Amino acid sequence: MKILCIGRNYLEHAKELKNQVPSEPMIFMKPSTAILKSSNDLYYPEFTSNLHYELELVLKISKNGKHIARKFASDYYNEIGLGLDFTARDLQEKCKANGHPWEIAKAFDNSAVVGDFIPKEQLEESNIDFKLTKNGAVAQNGNSGDLIFNFEILIEYISNFFTLQKGDLIFTGTPAGVGPVKKGDILEGFIGEKSLLHCNIK
Numbered sequence: 001m002k003i004l005c006i007g008r009n010y011l012e013h014a015k016e017l018k019n020q021v022p023s024e025p026m027i028f029m030k031p032s033t034a035i036l037k038s039s040n041d042l043y044y045p046e047f048t049s050n051l052h053y054e055l056e057l058v059l060k061i062s063k064n065g066k067h068i069a070r071k072f073a074s075d076y077y078n079e080i081g082l083g084l085d086f087t088a089r090d091l092q093e094k095c096k097a098n099g100h101p102w103e104i105a106k107a108f109d110n111s112a113v114v115g116d117f118i119p120k121e122q123l124e125e126s127n128i129d130f131k132l133t134k135n136g137a138v139a140q141n142g143n144s145g146d147l148i149f150n151f152e153i154l155i156e157y158i159s160n161f162f163t164l165q166k167g168d169l170i171f172t173g174t175p176a177g178v179g180p181v182k183k184g185d186i187l188e189g190f191i192g193e194k195s196l197l198h199c200n201i202k
């Protein structure tokens with residue numbers, strides 16, 4: 001399986017990192033070794049001193065497809081959940097400055113925390129409220145209605161380049177409010193009031 005991630009998919013987040021707002025979805029990938037199941041501890045990696053959380057809505061692909069037209073895109077995922085796209089922001093800044101790929105900053109072991117999923121029928125997909133708390137205080141608030149590229153557009157675009165396979169995950173981008181974690185922090189992710197993701201930084 002593979003993890004496809006979208007960068008800069010919320011206006012306010014693109015602004016907070018002083019990035020251009022993209023005219024097409026910006027894609028990067030994480031390998032399956034990046035997955036950390038929610039409720040397992042994340043050990044702060046030794047290669048960074050500025051590890052950031054990014055809470056994102058995650059689509060779980062339910063059947064194989066390529067060149068998927070937008071109008072059929074919703075047939076290809078059946079569950080929606082939450083993930084943390086952990087980012088070594090210091091390494092990422094260095095990669096960006098040098099025009100290099102991001103993998104060491106974004107795709108390292110345990111950089112994709114994945115929580116529980118909800119059948120998509122239980123959600124109003126264009127109006128999903130989600131939030132992250134850090135040590136009990138709200139750190140990020142998002143709503144799927146603010147996505148620059150919505151789920152259907154993402155699936156159409158991604159599947160032009162990559163065959164989607166059952167079990168693949170799409171991290172759809174983070175809203176504003178990204179920030180650093182330190183050892184001892186406790187992160188919890190919610191869709192609505194439902195707690196779906198939990199991560200302790202060790």
Ligand code: MG
Nearest residue numbers: 054085173174
């Ligand atoms: Mg992200």
